[in-house]
Amino acid sequence: MIYTVTLNPSIDYVIKLDNLKNGEVNRTKEEYVYPGGKGINVSLILKELGYESRALGFVSGFTGNYIKDVLKDKGLNEDFINIKNGFTRINVKVKSSEETEINGQGPNISEEDLNKLYEKLDTLRENDVLVLAGSIPNTLDSSFYENIMKRLENKNIKIVVDATKNLLINVLKHKPFLIKPNNHELEELFNVKLETVDEIITYARKLKDMGAKNVLISRGKDGALLITENGETFISNVAKGKVKNSVGAGDSMVAGFIAGYLNSKDYKEALKLGAASGGATAFSNDLADKEHIYSLIDEINVERR
Known part of the structure; x- marks a missing residue:
């Protein structure tokens, strides 16, 4: 079984307008509402690719209920813990001449709530996959992941970590199966x-030397780069298309990589x-949906470096 953890999910309110004017009334041209959170995104793409997962994390209030309802409607196996205080956050994504986010x-x-999550994680078994993705609430310590x-060290679980700064650095000594910083996070x-x-390869290899088994670097319009546990380096291009949305693209890459690896046990295919x-x-x-993903697959070229 694949498990994803989203500690701080959100409702993403995405609005599009021609030009954001500060201090004035702005009217939207388009608006969308989605359940947000990196682990949730991974679970949704995995389902598109034919893999069931169980989405874990915390929700609260009317916004938390909305997320659970939407995920159930999408056929996702959600097992979120309801907490009593506050409400699940709303993130506003403003797309105009520039992209602005208010999270x-x-x-x-x-x-008590954390212990409930630990109890769920204790049920994981050998060869399960666990995805720890995204930021954590500021009340939690950066050693949480x-x-x-x-806690799961001796269970032979494949753990994927998609996080930044100390959240990521702190896990490396425990040899995660995969980490996925983007090139800007690698610089940071x-x-x-x-x-x-070549410079990106050098620093990706440093992360491998620090303990990560596989290091996947997403590079936006420049494609992606993978350092495997066997020391191989693979570089991919990107398909052609008009970029409409950067939110969730990295999470989709993680989900696609997991599905590709489980399909083939081949890192190049992953x-x-x-x-x-x-x-x-x-x-x-x-x-993305499954049809769109597979319509692009023939445009992707992966080369060994």
């Missing part, structure tokens, strides 16, 4: 400016499906 904080999570990995981790593919999935979402208003 809510989310509710506080108590020790690391603590989960410690090492406080460097990366101009060339990267190919990951790149197609990320591109399909970037070219869609919402997360």
